[in-house]
Amino acid sequence: MPCYHIWTIGCQMNKADSERIGSCLEQIGYQATTRAEEAEIIVLNSCVVRQSAENRVVNKLGALKSLKRGPQNPVLALTGCMVNCRVDGLRHRFPHVDLFFQPQAVEELGQFLAARGLASAPKPGSLLPLHPSPSTFVPIIEGCDNFCSYCIVPYRRGREKSRPIEDIVCEVRLLVERGTREITLLGQNVDSYGHDLPTRPDLARLLAELNQIDGLARIRFLTSHPKDMGERLIEAVAQLEKVCEHLSLPFQAGDDDILGAMRRGYSAEQYRALVKRIRDAIPGVALSTDVIVGFPGESKEQFDKTFDMLRELGFDTVHVACYSPRPGTIAARKLEDNVPFEEKRGRREKIEALQEAIAAEINRELLGQTLEILVEARKKGKWQGRTRTDKLVFFRDDGDHLGRLVKVKIEKTSPWALQGHLG
Ligand code: SAM
Numbered sequence: 001m002p003c004y005h006i007w008t009i010g011c012q013m014n015k016a017d018s019e020r021i022g023s024c025l026e027q028i029g030y031q032a033t034t035r036a037e038e039a040e041i042i043v044l045n046s047c048v049v050r051q052s053a054e055n056r057v058v059n060k061l062g063a064l065k066s067l068k069r070g071p072q073n074p075v076l077a078l079t080g081c082m083v084n085c086r087v088d089g090l091r092h093r094f095p096h097v098d099l100f101f102q103p104q105a106v107e108e109l110g111q112f113l114a115a116r117g118l119a120s121a122p123k124p125g126s127l128l129p130l131h132p133s134p135s136t137f138v139p140i141i142e143g144c145d146n147f148c149s150y151c152i153v154p155y156r157r158g159r160e161k162s163r164p165i166e167d168i169v170c171e172v173r174l175l176v177e178r179g180t181r182e183i184t185l186l187g188q189n190v191d192s193y194g195h196d197l198p199t200r201p202d203l204a205r206l207l208a209e210l211n212q213i214d215g216l217a218r219i220r221f222l223t224s225h226p227k228d229m230g231e232r233l234i235e236a237v238a239q240l241e242k243v244c245e246h247l248s249l250p251f252q253a254g255d256d257d258i259l260g261a262m263r264r265g266y267s268a269e270q271y272r273a274l275v276k277r278i279r280d281a282i283p284g285v286a287l288s289t290d291v292i293v294g295f296p297g298e299s300k301e302q303f304d305k306t307f308d309m310l311r312e313l314g315f316d317t318v319h320v321a322c323y324s325p326r327p328g329t330i331a332a333r334k335l336e337d338n339v340p341f342e343e344k345r346g347r348r349e350k351i352e353a354l355q356e357a358i359a360a361e362i363n364r365e366l367l368g369q370t371l372e373i374l375v376e377a378r379k380k381g382k383w384q385g386r387t388r389t390d391k392l393v394f395f396r397d398d399g400d401h402l403g404r405l406v407k408v409k410i411e412k413t414s415p416w417a418l419q420g421h422l423g
C-alpha cells in the first residue's frame, strides 16, 4: 500500500486538521508512515504564529528538497497558517512544492491526487477518521475576527466562519459510533461560535445539544476569549454533566496599557472578575492561560503585573511566549520590538519557574484522591489518560482499558503529570 507522511507543528487546530488529512488519505488508499523517506505523499502542516515556528517550516521544506530530487519523488504539499488564499509568493519561494492548500480545503489534496491518477476521488464525509481516538478534536469555528495587534491568525485563517449546529451534532454522533468518548470543540475564538449563522445559536446551545448524545462521555472546548465568555456559557459548563471543568482562557498580559496596545478588549480587573465568576460557578474548575512577555514597550514594572497576576490567580497550566513580531500585523507595523531577546527570555523563564511551583502545589493536593480517567493510549507499558480537569495520569495494568473511563488512585504527583493505580 502506498504511504503518506504528515509533519505538524502548531496548535490543536493544526493537529485536528492533520488528523482529518490523514483520514482522507487513508480512505483513498494510503497508509501512514512516520518516515518521510518512505512516503509517496508528504504533507507539511505549518504554523507561523511565531517566527521560530515559521523558521522550522522553512528548514523542513529545505530539507525535503533532496527527497524530491531522489527516485521516490514524493508529492509534496504545504498547508496550515503559512498558506493563505494568495499562493503566488509561496510558489515562487518553494518551487519544489507541488500543492499549496488551505486547511479548510482538504478536499483539494484528494482532487489533486485523483487528477494525477494517484488515488480515487475522495468520497464526501471521508475526512472523519474510521477509527478515531477515544478523545477527538472537532473544529466548530474557523478564523478569527479579533485582530489582536500581535497576531497573524486572522490574516491567514480569515474571518470567523461557524459550522452549522446540525453538521457538528451529526459528526459527533458518527464519531461516537466509531469509538470516540470525548470531544474537544475547537476554534481560535470558540466562545464566539454561531454569531455568523442565520439562527445565531451560541456555544451554550451547542453544548446542550451535544450533551444529549448517548455514548459521549465528555465535552471540552478551546480557546475562549475573555471578552466573549458570557454568563450563559459559564452556566452551561456548570450545569451540563458531560462538559468538563476545564477552561482555556488566555489573558496575555497583566498591565492595562499593554492589554490596550494588544487590542484585547478587556482590562486586568475585568479578567480577574471573570475568573472569580467562573470559580464561584464551577467548583474545582481547572484554568489554563497564555501570556506573551516582551511585548513592545513592556517595562519591568508592567511585566511584574503579569507575574503577580499569575501568582495571584494560580492557573493549572500557563503557556508563555516571547513576543515575536509578525509581518503585516498592527504591532509589527506600528510598534518597535524594543525589549531585547535576552530580557524576553529571562521574563519567560521567571514565569516558567513560578508556574512549575504553582502546578506542583495544585497537583500535590490530588495525592491520595481517586479520580476518573479517560484512557487514551498505552505507551512504554503504561496506560495514559486525562481527568476531567485535563490532568495527565499514568497507571500500569495488564487489562485492556483503551477508551474506558476508569478510577485511578493517585500515589505520585509532579507539576506535569500524576501516577497511580486502578482504584
Ligand atoms: N485565540 C487565542 C487567544 O485569544 O489568545 C489564542 C490563539 S494564538 C494563535 C495562540 C497563542 O500564541 C496566543 O495565546 C499567544 O500567546 C501566542 N501568540 C500569538 N501571536 C504571537 C506573537 N506575535 N508573539 C508571541 N506569541 C504569540
Ligand code: SF4
Pocket (backbone or CB within 6 Å): 144, 145, 146, 147, 148, 151, 152, 153, 154, 188, 189, 225
Ligand atoms: Fe489571534 Fe487574538 Fe484571534 Fe486569538 S483572539 S487568534 S490572539 S487575533
